[in-house]
């Protein structure tokens with residue numbers, strides 16, 4: 506295993522008669538030795554292109570890719586010592602499942618009893634012991650995918666690249682295998698890069714997640730930091746289910762205090778005023794000015810419904826909707842024409858149009874500059 510470094514890496518697809526498509530744009534990323542990371546983003550954001558450049562299936566248009574100290578830009582895939590499980594990555598049809606998994610181990614001259622032990626162990630982990638003597642063409646998509654994953658996980662390598670490796674499995678099996686695979690990767694200290702568009706999966710598997718949009722790496726951070734300290738409006742709106750509320754607001758810096766004011770829709774009244782307290786609690790207060798256009802971010806899970814006592818920011822609103830989701834309620838609160846989504850664990854016994862008290866704890870709040878879209882203040886970081 507080894508560290509993986511991407512240094513200003515870009516992928517430009519050039520097709521005759523078409524404008525260049527810059528699918529990956531100057532991505533900088535340093536994955537530590539033994540770290541598990543995920544590339545996360547919507548379809549077309551450049552995750553697979555990034556992974557394929559590391560694997561050697563796509564050329565690197567600009568920048569440098571290193572595994573440990575080795576620059577691998579111009580090495581053939583087989584020379585990179587990288588193990589891969591790709592969506593639709595072909596198994597060898599004439600070999601049994603056991604021999605498909607064992608293939609690279611036998612080629613590396615590992616003694617047969619050791620190969621058998623490893624194949625058995627990984628097959629148990631991925632629940633494919635019953636198909637070890639079957640041939641790939643007779644398997645379902647989900648079985649083939651697990652064989653491909655097993656083959657990648659057993660082989661010794663410096664780096665493991667896993668592109669949507671569980672996409673064809675049922676949700677329950679997926680959740681079970683996710684936990685086991687993570688334990689296996691940690692136990693063997695395997696530097697691993699997953700590609701996924703499923704944030705639950707990315708959070709469950711990864712030490713850090715690289716959030717991509719439109720070819721740009723938006724933030725590379727731990728799941729907790731992505732939630733508590735999103736670097737910009739894109740990450741704030743993308744991470745979290747349901748996503749963060751984002752309300753247009755203006756800053757008020759008066760008497761050494763920082764407030765954010767959300768104007769009511771269609772008139773000059775104030776729909777919501779939240780206080781971040783003394784300005785000197787804010788780490789980068791110099792970046793703020795009175796009247797600055799911002800987006801106020803509020804995490805739906807962190808708002809308390811019906812409690813306004815002992816609260817830094819008590820708020821009154823009107824219930825706009827109340828949906829029981831089977832395990833939690835999604836409640837919409839109207840604040841001067843803006844709807845604030847709140848998530849609570851229990852059922853909420855309130856009719857539409859009722860007056861509701863809320864508490865917005867400071868740690869639920871974030872501020873983003875509306876022009877640059879970058880984060881300015883995270884409630885969790887106030888001094």
Ligand SMILES: Nc1ncnc2c1ncn2[C@@H]1O[C@H](COP(=O)(O)OP(=O)(O)OP(=O)(O)O)[C@@H](O)[C@H]1O
Nearest residue numbers: 518526528546547548549550551552553554555702
């Ligand atoms: N071989 C190719 N030739 C030309 N354009 C490509 C090629 N592969 C990908 N692209 C384009 O590059 C961009 C990024 O695609 P990529 O597959 O890397 O994204 P992705 O985030 O992995 O998406 P998905 O989750 O749908 O696989 C898209 O605009 C895509 O159309």
